[in-house]
Amino acid sequence: MKDMDDVPEMMSELGRAARAAAAELAFAPAERKRAALEHAADAVWAARGTIVAANAEDLGYGTAKGLSPAMMDRLMLDAGRIGGIVAGLRAVAGQRDPVGEVIASWDMPSGLHIERVRTPLGVIGVIYESRPNVTADAGALCLKSGNAVILRGGSESFHSSRAIHACLLAGLRAAGLPEAAIQLVPTRDRAAVTEMLRMVGQIDVIVPRGGKGLVGLVQTEARVPVFAHLEGIxxxxxxxxxxxxxxxxxxxxxxxxxxxxxxxxxxxxxxxxxxxxxxxxxxxxxxxxxxxxxxxxxxxxxxxxxxxxxxxxxxxxxxxxxxxxxxxxxxxxxxxxxxxxxxxxxxxxxxxxxxxxxxxxxxxxxxxxxxxxxxxxxxxxFGMGAEIGIATGKLHARGPVGAEQLTSFKYLVTGDGTIRP
Missing domain, CATH: 3.40.309.10 (Aldehyde Dehydrogenase; Chain A, domain 2)
Structure with missing residues (x-):
């Protein structure tokens, strides 16, 4: 990793690694992705003491920053909430793998057999505030759907997110999947957010999860497509x-x-x-x-x-x-x-x-x-195990964005020496 003072180069390196990982994840066997998430769940529970200690640092930071009681509640982790993270990882692991699912198929008079098949989006960038559980939710859903992900957590949840991310990496290693499949931006510098919004060619879609200020900034400045809801009114x-x-x-x-x-x-x-x-x-x-x-x-x-x-x-x-x-x-x-x-x-x-x-x-x-x-x-x-956000737009994904919503589709067309007259 390059010097974190050089944020553009650091983000470019994360993007290159994510793109390479996404190419491998697109055809990774479903059982290996499931194994990675099961191992990650085990690692989170084993590291619960470390995660709570890291969260205590974040709570101290939040108190000093003057966060409201409701925002402090979003930030706080205890054994019960860590148990919820573990349950979410296991739930996503146990879901049907969406990649390769045949959505529809039909035959044409020309002799062509056509299938519409689910395929990963590629590289997803997730920008979020406060809630450290999003680190696990987003990482799990992106992996399940065959996507690489670059996570940029909030400054308030910096230490908690790093501790959870370490468990996700342990799961990837145990399953023999590339660690670059789930990357966490290792700096609080807001310049990293600006860079993510400009990473056309390296990130396929941005998912912001936070308050009106964050989501409004993303929608205004992003050059990468965005799944977003502005507010939950x-x-x-x-x-x-x-x-x-x-x-x-x-x-x-x-x-x-x-x-x-x-x-x-x-x-x-x-x-x-x-x-x-x-x-x-x-x-x-x-x-x-x-x-x-x-x-x-x-x-x-x-x-x-x-x-x-x-x-x-x-x-x-x-x-x-x-x-x-x-x-x-x-x-x-x-x-x-x-x-x-x-x-x-x-x-x-x-x-x-x-x-x-x-x-x-x-x-x-x-x-x-x-x-x-x-x-x-x-x-x-909603039975999705977890969600990466609630999309309120009308294009591609709407409502809770789970693993299935993080896929697109492609057409597989089979002929038998078939030519067009």
């Missing part, structure tokens, strides 16, 4: 036909389980009929849980709330704060979400099938839910 709509107890459980979980993740609810829309039937029950639950409720209009009279400003709607708080508003029926909720949402995840709470269908049909967010918490909006809960 997730809404929960309590319909007039919602079941009160279900609604109370879901709303509280959607906001408070982990308020710093992109699937956390940031806005609660309450139908006027629901409010007439049940009063401020949902708001009172949130207040009792220590959530700051920013309420608009008549809801502002509920004791303990604070007045909502216009900019509180369409805002990603990533904290124990939520905006609340009364709406007139499902169409009022749909209109609000269209105006203020980020097309990430929205939930409707209702026992009315027709209303739920209308909500699902007329909104175009990547994930729509009924009577379920928005906190489920990730690949681990």
């Amino acid at each position: 997730c809404h929960v709509y309590a319909d007039g036909d919602a079941d009160l107890e279900k609604a109370r459980r879901v709303v509280l979980n959607a906001k408070t389980r982990r308020p710093g993740i992109c699937g956390a609810a940031e806005c609660l829309l309450i139908d006027r009929r629901f409010h007439e039937r049940h009063g401020p029950a949902l708001i009172e639950d949130l207040l009792a849980a220590g959530v700051e409720v920013r309420a608009e209009g008549a809801l502002g009279s509920v004791p303990g709330t604070v007045p909502a400003a216009p900019e509180d709607f369409g805002r990603e708080f990533l904290d124990r704060i939520i905006a609340v508003k009364l709406v007139d029926g499902v169409d009022g909720a749909i209109a609000h979400i269209r105006a203020h949402g980020s097309q990430h995840t929205e939930a409707i709470l209702t026992e009315n099938d027709a209303t739920a269908r209308r909500f699902f049909e007329r909104l175009d967010s990547a994930i729509l839910m009924r009577n379920a918490s928005t906190q489920f909006a990730d690949g681990g809960e």
